[in-house]
Amino acid sequence: MSAHLAISVNRSALPPHAINSKAWGKPAAAIAPIWDTDVSVTGAVTHFAQDQEIYGEGDAAHVYYKVASGVVRNCKFIDDGRRQIEAFYVAGDLFGFEAGTKYQFSTEAVCDCTLVAYRRRSADVKMQSDDRLTSQIYASVMRNLSRAQAHILLLGRRTALEKVAAFLCDWADRASGGKFVSLEMTRQDIGDYLGLTIETVSRMMSQLERQGLIELSSARQIKVNNPAALRELNS
Amino acid sequence: MSAHLAISVNRSALPPHAINSKAWGKPAAAIAPIWDTDVSVTGAVTHFAQDQEIYGEGDAAHVYYKVASGVVRNCKFIDDGRRQIEAFYVAGDLFGFEAGTKYQFSTEAVCDCTLVAYRRRSADVKMQSDDRLTSQIYASVMRNLSRAQAHILLLGRRTALEKVAAFLCDWADRASGGKFVSLEMTRQDIGDYLGLTIETVSRMMSQLERQGLIELSSARQIKVNNPAALRELNS
DNA sequence: CGATTGCTTGATACCTCTCAACCCAGGTGG
DNA sequence: CCACCTGGGTTGAGAGGTATCAAGCAATCG
Numbered sequence: 001m002s003a004h005l006a007i008s009v010n011r012s013a014l015p016p017h018a019i020n021s022k023a024w025g026k027p028a029a030a031i032a033p034i035w036d037t038d039v040s041v042t043g044a045v046t047h048f049a050q051d052q053e054i055y056g057e058g059d060a061a062h063v064y065y066k067v068a069s070g071v072v073r074n075c076k077f078i079d080d081g082r083r084q085i086e087a088f089y090v091a092g093d094l095f096g097f098e099a100g101t102k103y104q105f106s107t108e109a110v111c112d113c114t115l116v117a118y119r120r121r122s123a124d125v126k127m128q129s130d131d132r133l134t135s136q137i138y139a140s141v142m143r144n145l146s147r148a149q150a151h152i153l154l155l156g157r158r159t160a161l162e163k164v165a166a167f168l169c170d171w172a173d174r175a176s177g178g179k180f181v182s183l184e185m186t187r188q189d190i191g192d193y194l195g196l197t198i199e200t201v202s203r204m205m206s207q208l209e210r211q212g213l214i215e216l217s218s219a220r221q222i223k224v225n226n227p228a229a230l231r232e233l234n235s
Numbered sequence: 236m237s238a239h240l241a242i243s244v245n246r247s248a249l250p251p252h253a254i255n256s257k258a259w260g261k262p263a264a265a266i267a268p269i270w271d272t273d274v275s276v277t278g279a280v281t282h283f284a285q286d287q288e289i290y291g292e293g294d295a296a297h298v299y300y301k302v303a304s305g306v307v308r309n310c311k312f313i314d315d316g317r318r319q320i321e322a323f324y325v326a327g328d329l330f331g332f333e334a335g336t337k338y339q340f341s342t343e344a345v346c347d348c349t350l351v352a353y354r355r356r357s358a359d360v361k362m363q364s365d366d367r368l369t370s371q372i373y374a375s376v377m378r379n380l381s382r383a384q385a386h387i388l389l390l391g392r393r394t395a396l397e398k399v400a401a402f403l404c405d406w407a408d409r410a411s412g413g414k415f416v417s418l419e420m421t422r423q424d425i426g427d428y429l430g431l432t433i434e435t436v437s438r439m440m441s442q443l444e445r446q447g448l449i450e451l452s453s454a455r456q457i458k459v460n461n462p463a464a465l466r467e468l469n470s
Numbered sequence: 471c472g473a474t475t476g477c478t479t480g481a482t483a484c485c486t487c488t489c490a491a492c493c494c495a496g497g498t499g500g
Numbered sequence: 501c502c503a504c505c506t507g508g509g510t511t512g513a514g515a516g517g518t519a520t521c522a523a524g525c526a527a528t529c530g
Contacts, residue, residue, distance in 0.1 A: 078392065078470055080470075082392045083392075084387065084391040097377070098377075099378065099381060104381065104384070141373075141377065142332070142333075142334035143334065144380055145379055145380040146334060148387060149383055151387050152319065152321050152386050152390060155387060155391050155430065156319040156390050157313065157427075159518095160517075160518065186475095186477090187476075187477065187478095188476085192392075196519090197518075197519055197520080198478095199477095199478080199518090199520085200517095200519075201477095203478080203479080203518095206478070219477055219478090219526095395485075395486065421509090423508085432487060433508090434488085434510080435485095435486060437511080440509095441510075441511080454510090
């Protein structure tokens with residue numbers, strides 16, 4: 001297996017936490033309420049440029065985040081550069097909860113992102129007195145578990161075509177932009193999420209297009225012509 | 236992909252909840268405390284025979300369980316009989332939590348099992364007044380999330396040999412019986428957990444044995460000769 | 471304009487699946 | 501006791517799907 005050179009280069013080029021602390025200290029990082037919930041806790045608005053690391057595996061888990069805009073990938077690097085993306089987070093998603101004191105995965109901005117960062121009150125955030133927040137966090141963890149389980153189904157017993165089709169369905173649902181899906185991530189991201197190479201991802205996309213299920217106006221802009229048939233591949 | 240005939244037959248032979256309700260009503264199902272925790276909540280002790288269904292996907296999620304002894308598989312069946320095992324639960328593990336009102340997976344006894352069943356107080360168990368229990372449940376959900384994420388890593392970018400090696404390592408840790416690992420599950424279970432066929436699982440086991448890393452005194456009784464080398468395959 | 475990056479496509483190699491045969495242990499019945 | 505059957509496991513030969521290696525295209529950027 002060859003190394004993901006581009007990724008590796010990005011990683012080594014980015015000092016793990018210089019960015020993070022910079023974002024924290026930035027004047028623009030004003031205290032702001034969460035926008036679309038009733039939680040009264042406030043957080044710091046932070047911006048991350050494309051491919052910036054938000055936190056790295058092993059860093060102290062002092063902070064958790066909510067995505068305001070953009071897409072975040074939660075990933076792990078193994079040995080010689082193989083990478084596995086565990087999940088993508090989009091607007092509204094909470095991430096960065098850990099059972100222990102350290103992050104178990106790295107997170108990076110897939111595209112330019114706006115996040116809201118919250119400090120963890122104590123080592124175990126679950127015991128906070130604010131029940132409404134606890135409830136939200138619990139719900140978020142359950143959602144992440146549910147997605148992880150769905151991801152396992154996808155990775156375990158699906159063909160490349162089924163994986164790509166399922167990915168597009170999932171992404172179409174999340175973006176909910178009707179028949180038009182805009183992919184913020186590269187083919188490499190998709191491949192590392194689905195356990196496929198970029199070539200295979202590309203080939204499956206082309207095959208779906210030849211079959212008339214989708215249309216690629218560009219590589220990142222996809223029109224779903226036949227959602228039913230696409231979903232049918234998930235059987 | 237061929238259907239898992241044995242599994243399918245078992246499933247159709249078992250009326251989904253007859254067993255469950257029988258277990259509930261059984262005189263032997265006395266109220267008992269959880270043994271190895273400080274939680275004061277009591278549950279009903281229930282027994283399940285090998286391959287019995289504990290609950291099915293779509294059933295109302297009124298109950299959650301703790302494994303007292305034995306092994307449980309959490310799995311999903313797709314289309315023509317393909318099956319994916321999301322996780323195995325062993326003694327001490329809690330399972331059966333859902334964000335919604337229905338179970339999203341089926342669970343079955345891998346071997347004869349003793350479980351403790353607890354009724355969910357309300358639709359969202361997280362809002363219970365008993366904070367110690369809530370804390371335990373939260374910790375359990377986090378552990379399940381963590382394991383699911385590790386499982387994703389395994390399924391996404393690993394070869395068959397690496398998968399089987401990782402499985403054996405994991406199982407050796409959990410059973411913690413030193414160098415000797417006893418597998419309660421069939422090759423089919425292992426294959427459905429790792430996204431491999433039984434033949435490939437068998438071949439990889441044989442290869443590990445030929446390489447001297449393990450020794451198969453029987454198909455289910457494995458001695459780990461070289462834990463370091465085995466773990467090395469997980470790089 | 472050249473260089474770079476992301477993407478697509480083709481040819482080939484390799485890994486895992488499929489299909490098949492066989493072994494072995496346990497159970498059952500004559 | 502043996503013959504037979506069954507279920508779980510192993511092994512082999514061949515097929516098929518995905519990875520690898522390589523080339524080329526389009527868009528972007530300096």
